[in-house]
Amino acid sequence: MSIVRLAAAALLITYANTAPAQDLMLFPPSTFGQVVAPQTESLLGDVQLEAQVGAYNNEFISNYGPNSVFARTGRAVGMLQILTNVGHAPCTGFLVEGNKLITNHHCVPGILKNPQMIEKGATSIAAVQFHAGFLRDGLDDGVKTFHVNPVPLETSEALDYTVLQVLGDANAEFGALELSAAAPQDRDPFWVIGHPMGEAQRISREKCQADSPALAKQRLRHTCDTLPGNSGSPVIDAGSQKVIALHHAGSRAGEVNFAVPMAEILAQSNVLTAAVQPPAAPDADKLDAEKALAEALAELEKLRSERAAAVLVPPAEEPVAEPVAEAVPVPAAEPVETEASRRDILRQSQAQLNALGCDAGTPDGIMGPRTREAFRRFLAESDVALEVSDLGTAQALDAIRARSGTVCAPVVVAPKPVSRDAAEPVAAPKPAAPTYSMAGSWRWTATCPLGQATGTTVYRSAGGNSFTGTISGSSGAGTTRGVLSGRNFSGTETFGWVTNSANGTLSADGRSLNLSVSNGCSVSARKN
Helix, strand or coil, X not given: CCHHHHHHHHHHHHCCCCCCCCCCCCECHHHXXXXXXXXXXXXXXXXXXXXXXXXXXXXXXXXXXXXXHHHHHHCCEEEEEEEECCEEEEEEEEEECCCEEEECCXXXXXXXXXXXXXXXXXXXXXXXXXXXXXXXXXXXXXXXXXXXXXXXXXXXXXXXXXXXXXXXXXXXXXXXXXXXXXXXXXXXXXXXXXXXXXXXXXXXXXXXXXXXXXXXXXXXXXXXXXXXXXXXXXXXXXXXXXXXXXXXXXXXXXXXXXXXXXXXHHHHCCCCCCCCCCCCCCCHHHHHHHHHHHHHHHHHHHHHHHHXXXXXXXXXXXXXXXXXXXXXXXXXXXXXCCHHHHHHHHHHHHHHXXXXXXXXXXXXXXXXXXXXXXXXXXXXXCCCCCCHHHCCCHHHHHHHHXXXXXXXXXXXXXXXXCCXXXXXXXXXXXXXXXXXXXXXXXEEEEEECCEEEEEEEEEEECCCCEEEEEEEECCEEEEEEEEEECCEEEEEEEECCEXXXXXXEECCCCCEEEEEECCCCEXXXXXX
């Protein structure tokens, strides 16, 4: 760590007034993606503690063994880097089931509303990365980086939470934390695990507990030490080892920090679920009482059976057999006509019509226009009282078989006379050039630096050669607009706060499109 960062850390520990979680650190865009990067001073300059309770008690989690409960719980917690057009800022996030990630709304997407970021000119989020396994400062051994879709699956400014989708199977290697819908109680012990200052993972557990009162205005008050960069850290109940709240802010007014109870988030969320509570252990005294009752009932039933066996019961008279009625023969059901039998009848009908000169085509058992025309000619040349709709029935086949020889006269088309004075043949006019359009539904596959995505885009005409559309797929929902000039298409694609340009060319038949997007994606689309 540089002298500047050491001095800043010393100042943080002794700073008298605590600051809210909105105090951010901002680093140059050139260091985005680097876990171990040159430690420069924050571009925002004003970095302060959120809340310090007595001596600072936030320690590196690497102080504990890799199989300790703290290290195992911390595997699903990682550093989040949010890249904007003016630099990148660190937060904390943690994994839950489904390769989803939870962090604060004021990190993504709310970082763009931070007054300091607005002053710097921040207007868009370009990318988000999740770094798991960052346990020792200056060492990136064991660190794995996952790209994250910056467009939230779900977000709430009021409860300051956001759910993002991780691109890749992070759960397979780093697991997932379970969420608790329990209400925190006064003085409950907690842990807070995160990446303060964008550094290696730390844990706050000494004097880390719920305040009294624990809850106030949909917020959990806690005394766990935090720093900027801890935003989005899980507050973990030490008893159940489940996430009971989402840390999000500190206070300059008192020695407490604030978190959003997970019960409030779960009550609103459509994508998060609470962990299933294990069944309560059975009460030993109750089990003993139930066992004694069952034994008593069994003994009572035994006594009743013995008493009933002692009572003499006169033998019952032999039952008189009822006369058996003669079986009435049931007529056999007529055979059911199957699809196979219908096709066989039609195939035989086609072959017989061909023999009569009616030209039904190949005997394939398929009733096409040629077969119907052959049967119509047969009916016109015979006195059979049937309709064209009877073709394919056994009755029609019998009528065709009853004829022989040539029934249908051949159709002869006389050639057109050629005038001796006829002029040279005029060449047929060339077909008009095809008219191309983007309107309709297109299925696409995109190959991008972050991975592969698939989906559907529906284009609509916006007048002239302009088009607008909606995008849906594995990368999220977005919009598009563009202009088609001949077979050349140029336009833009917008996902959330990110807009990219796209250019491509339609195939000659107008049903295929290949696009190059400014974010490095190559898109291949086919019209439905």
